[in-house]
Amino acid sequence: MSQMPEIRNFIVENFLYGQDDGFDDNVSLLEKGIIDSTGVLELVSFVEEKYGISVEDEELIPENFDSVVNLSAYITKKTSNGK
């Protein structure tokens, strides 16, 4: 899961204003209050631009986006499926 540091870095820079509070890579970003309805859209844009994938409507679900680990697994799956 090579994307994990990059994803974490994006979250820290954009939602925690550059200060990593040591949150768990498995923690729910929504329950922890790190992202909200506008934040998740920024996360989608980041993933689409950075990894050249297109996030389909039905893929915008917590199973794919709600933790660093989930998002990394989702990107791995998308990029290995020939986008």
Added chain:
Amino acid sequence: MYRHTLVNHFLEHSALQHTHKTALVHSGQRLTYSDLDVMANKIANFLVKSGIERGDRIAVFMDNSIEAVVSVFGALKAGAAFMMINHTTKAEKLEYILNNSAAKLAFTQKIRSAIFKEIRCPNLGAIVSTGACLDESCHSFENIMSSGDARPLPARCIDMDLASIIYTSGSTGQPKGVMLSHHNMVSAAHSITTYLENREDDIIINMLPLSFDYGLYQILMAFRIGGTVILEKSFTYPYQIIDLMIKEKVTGLPGVPTIIALLLHLKDIDKVDFSSLRYITNTAAALPVTHINRLRELFPHVRLYSMYGLTECKRVSYLPPEELDNRPNSVGRGMPNEEVYIVNENGDKVGPGEIGELVIRGSNVMMGYWDMPEETGKCLRAGRYPGERVLYSGDLFKTDNEGYLYFIARKDDIIKCKGEKVSPREIENVLYSLHGILEAAVVGIPDEILGQAIKACVALDSGSNLTEKEIVHYCSQHLENYMLPKYVQIMPELPKTANGKIDKKDLAATAHSSGRL
């Protein structure tokens, strides 16, 4: 129909009338009225056994969850007043609220319970938390559910008693506790469900926080009519919400401009089957007319209500959907069993077209601000009969010839971001406490999604090399998430008026969205 005099009757009477009907759906769990009533009884018995007395304040520091709903009704059944506190509230403000209200007990969730180790609240005798407990002074929510006494308690309150305190942003920067009696809340819920024509087969989706009165009332009102609430934490995953709305055949969608804007931005929104949807409500800030038109085009069968309200009286007005084409910019008229009028600076009522302050008269008007007699005196003033008090809203309005209301401006500089009131002063106080900030001013700037976005303009001490990000990070340690500035602009100095005060009008007019993070 049973008579509702106390807020907890909404649940209790529905548990008698619609015992096995689904009351609440959350995270795949479905609870009936009977399930919830039994759970709330267990909480109430626990509270009484713990020494909670009639009128004691109980904090519910939880996000949208079954436990939050059960805690609210458990507190009410025990005769206590509940306080829903936004789950992103930071230690300092939580401590302020708990101490200001002298809360005796707090409900929380495992993920946020550690904050209680950082605060000092001498009145707070106990904490009830979900998940593993902090220490021996903390009680397990799950234990109360598994082994608690489920017998109903006799009522300890009458309808004049305090049911809830809702903390709201004040222009002074100090949060104010809006005191609501059972009578206030029952009256407001009755008026609103009347004009929305709510029925027991209504299925209402709520993704607004329960700490926001608009979110809280979705539960209260649905329980009042014996309907069903689909409770979600937020609109973060819109497609999941839309699937849920279709699957659960949702009939009522309470929105704020941010939710409506996000909804209308979704790809393929025109292909979504919302045939079950009966109404959409909007409050907190006006919907742009383009959004109103798009909603009507997409969902012609849906009744769209534009509304306006204040925590101090819950709701002020609604525009009957059939008037929307005639007056799309109006927020309507006073709701049933409520009178509204506009006064000039001398306190005299004014006629159509004249701008003045909106005044609200009704049994939904709050009892006052907790422990703030001066603030209370400013907005609750003598009404028509001796001893009566009416609410001065602080909002400037005018009416048309038929008496429909049009919002003009607020008298203070409160910002409405994502539908929630934000006090610029509260953010400025935090900014000034950061070493290196010389001057700070917070303004709201127009934003298509947020309504107003928060912008902080600051000048730094010479020698300070604070960055925009460091400034927002500091804010994030002290303020709720919805109060964080979206933009920060570091300026050599802030513009001043002739009197030497920071010129916020100039900043708001010229700042726009520069200084993006």
